[in-house]
Amino acid sequence: xxxxxxxxxxxxxxxxxxxxxxxxxxxxxxxxxxxxxxxxxxxxxxxxxxxxxxxxxxxxxxxxxxxxxxxxxxxxxxxxxxxxxxxxxxxxxxxxxxxxxxxxxxxxxxxxxxxxxxxxxxxxxxxxxxxxxxxxxxxxxxxxxxxxxxxxxxxxxxxxxxxxxxxxxxxxxxxxxxxxxxxxxxxxxxxxxxxxxxxxxxxxxxxxxxxxxxxxxxxxxxxxxxxxxxxxxxxxxxxxxxxxxxxxxxxxxxxxxxxxxxxxx
Numbered sequence: 001x002x003x004x005x006x007x008x009x010x011x012x013x014x015x016x017x018x019x020x021x022x023x024x025x026x027x028x029x030x031x032x033x034x035x036x037x038x039x040x041x042x043x044x045x046x047x048x049x050x051x052x053x054x055x056x057x058x059x060x061x062x063x064x065x066x067x068x069x070x071x072x073x074x075x076x077x078x079x080x081x082x083x084x085x086x087x088x089x090x091x092x093x094x095x096x097x098x099x100x101x102x103x104x105x106x107x108x109x110x111x112x113x114x115x116x117x118x119x120x121x122x123x124x125x126x127x128x129x130x131x132x133x134x135x136x137x138x139x140x141x142x143x144x145x146x147x148x149x150x151x152x153x154x155x156x157x158x159x160x161x162x163x164x165x166x167x168x169x170x171x172x173x174x175x176x177x178x179x180x181x182x183x184x185x186x187x188x189x190x191x192x193x194x195x196x197x198x199x200x201x202x203x204x205x206x207x208x209x210x211x212x213x214x215x216x217x218x219x220x221x222x223x224x225x226x227x228x229x230x231x232x233x234x235x236x237x238x239x240x241x242x243x244x245x246x247x248x249x250x251x252x253x254x255x256x257x258x259x260x261x262x263x264x265x
Contacts, residue, residue: 009226012166012219014088020218021093032217039214040100042204046176047107049197049264054114056261057254059192063183064115064123065145066175071108072149073172074101076157077165084164112142170208170215170230177205177237181244190254194264198245205241209234 020032054060060067078101085094115123120138127133153168160167180201184193207213209231215222224231254263 004228007226007228009221011161012164012221014084014164016219017093017164018088018091023092028217031212035212035217036214038207039204042200042207043104043173044107045200046197046204047104047111049194049200050111051107052264053192053194053197054111054118056264057191057258058118059122060111060114060119061180061184061193061197062111062176063179064112064119064142065149066179067108067111067115068142068145069149069153069175070172071105071112071146072153073165073168074104074108076150076153077101077168078105080163080165116142166215166218173205173208174233174237177201177241181240181247184244184251185247188252190248190251191258191263193248193251195245195248196265198241198248202238202241202245205234205238209238 019026021029021036023029026032050060050062078098081094081098081101085091085098088094116135116138120133120135124133124138124141128137156162157165157168162168180193180197184190187193211224213222215230220226222230256263
């Protein structure tokens with residue numbers, strides 16, 4: 001018990017990033033790049049499914065607060081990694097991570113745009129007693145959430161001593177493992193959800209918590225002997241991601257076509 005409740009691992013450092021992804025004199029470079037690339041790929045696929053669902057079914061698979069949280073996280077991450085690149089001799093990984101997060105921000109902007117102009121009645125209609133939600137009101141709600149999320153992300157980055165957003169990153173993966181299935185269950189329909197997305201989330205979550213995950217290859221503080229709670233939460237997240245797959249099967253079936261378009265598998 002004391003091991004679980006009284007163990008605090010050492011922190012990570014910029015030097016560990018540089019060592020793990022150095023392009024010279026690094027025998028593990030290919031493997032490390034593969035693991036990191038796979039992790040980013042799953043993240044992109046999870047948002048590409050959101051693109052497809054909101055365009056074809058006019059309903060996104062994630063609640064609005066996930067989009068605002070991810071925008072806050074990724075925009076701050078883009079700044080943080082850009083500043084790190086400048087500080088550490090333009091190290092390629094920091095610039096690459098910053099650019100990758102900007103791409104994610106564009107994904108999130110698209111989904112927020114669709115939330116305001118396509119999904120606003122579905123998202124906030126219950127607050128307006130069957131009166132149509134105006135575009136202005138939707139904008140106000142999204143901007144308000146963004147302000148909250150940016151403040152929360154930055155305050156907790158300071159509290160966690162997370163100079164490169166690396167600790168925050170794992171929470172984004174935990175969140176996407178747990179929240180969508182609960183959201184689909186609440187909506188009681190397969191519209192706006194996808195069995196293919198459920199499978200991608202399961203695989204992405206497992207990848208995030210393998211002993212050779214992207215965090216563990218960078219710093220010992222993310223290895224099981226140093227940080228068992230990382231993997232305990234990983235098991236919980238994996239179980240919830242699997243649960244979402246079975247939740248999807250129990251929901252009211254969606255038609256094969258909606259709004260003149262084939263629905264997403």
